[in-house]
Amino acid sequence: MAEVEDVRREMRRALTMISGKWKLEILWLLYQRTYRFGELRREIPQVTPHMLTKQLRELEGDGLVTRKVYAEVPPRVEYTLTDEARTLKPAFESLLAWATSWDSVRG
Amino acid sequence: MAEVEDVRREMRRALTMISGKWKLEILWLLYQRTYRFGELRREIPQVTPHMLTKQLRELEGDGLVTRKVYAEVPPRVEYTLTDEARTLKPAFESLLAWATSWDSVRG
DNA sequence: CGGGATCCTATGCGATACTG
DNA sequence: CAGTATCGCATAGGATCCCG
Numbered sequence: 001m002a003e004v005e006d007v008r009r010e011m012r013r014a015l016t017m018i019s020g021k022w023k024l025e026i027l028w029l030l031y032q033r034t035y036r037f038g039e040l041r042r043e044i045p046q047v048t049p050h051m052l053t054k055q056l057r058e059l060e061g062d063g064l065v066t067r068k069v070y071a072e073v074p075p076r077v078e079y080t081l082t083d084e085a086r087t088l089k090p091a092f093e094s095l096l097a098w099a100t101s102w103d104s105v106r107g
Numbered sequence: 108m109a110e111v112e113d114v115r116r117e118m119r120r121a122l123t124m125i126s127g128k129w130k131l132e133i134l135w136l137l138y139q140r141t142y143r144f145g146e147l148r149r150e151i152p153q154v155t156p157h158m159l160t161k162q163l164r165e166l167e168g169d170g171l172v173t174r175k176v177y178a179e180v181p182p183r184v185e186y187t188l189t190d191e192a193r194t195l196k197p198a199f200e201s202l203l204a205w206a207t208s209w210d211s212v213r214g
Numbered sequence: 215c216g217g218g219a220t221c222c223t224a225t226g227c228g229a230t231a232c233t234g
Numbered sequence: 235c236a237g238t239a240t241c242g243c244a245t246a247g248g249a250t251c252c253c254g
């Protein structure tokens with residue numbers, strides 16, 4: 001039986017997992033298909049390699065993204081969502097629905 | 108018709124609105140009833156007056172919370188959720204459901 | 215191609231003290 | 235009771251250069 005404090009802690013953790021500056025964009029793209037590092041860079045032009053790496057490593061550490069390295073020349077690295085990340089989608093869309101509807105009320 | 112970039116921007120804004128360190132706790136409490144400043148302090152013992160004020164002002168600025176001042180001695184200030192904040196609840200719970208279910212998978 | 219290393223800035227957060 | 239003012243630290247984020 002979940003205590004109220006546990007609930008708040010879980011919520012905080014969930015938000016932290018998706019609250020990095022570029023994580024939303026990354027997740028959004030990966031919902032559609034697997035991406036390579038360079039492809040993500042092109043889709044999100046403002047992000048530096050440094051930051052993109054950092055965000056991807058955090059997502060990976062949180063179990064939302066899988067990193068697959070191919071032993072090729074030139075090197076190839078692919079990023080894919082985990083099943084856990086895919087089960088997030090309804091919440092994602094629920095939050096989005098709220099964000100946009102609320103916006104339309106305000107103008 | 109919403110552009111992809113607008114969508115991402117709205118999502119980012121929505122997350123920012125609820126991503127302060129104590130905002131989750133505050134919203135959580137205000138879903139149940141109206142609270143006074145001092146009551147919130149007692150419910151969230153770790154928060155300083157400074158931070159509580161800051162978070163409440165941000166929530167107010169984002170249209171999630173209403174601040175009502177009573178011209179009494181001693182002063183009384185009550186915080187209540189707006190309708191916009193109440194329509195957030197489904198997304199809130201959807202995210203919570205994901206957070207807890209995902210946690211149970213991992214152990 | 216897909217990063218890592220280094221250095222720097224901006225912001226969030228907190229401790230402490232004071233006030234109408 | 236319900237805040238405000240000031241200071242300082244920690245972390246997030248970013249610019250630039252370098253590398254297997």
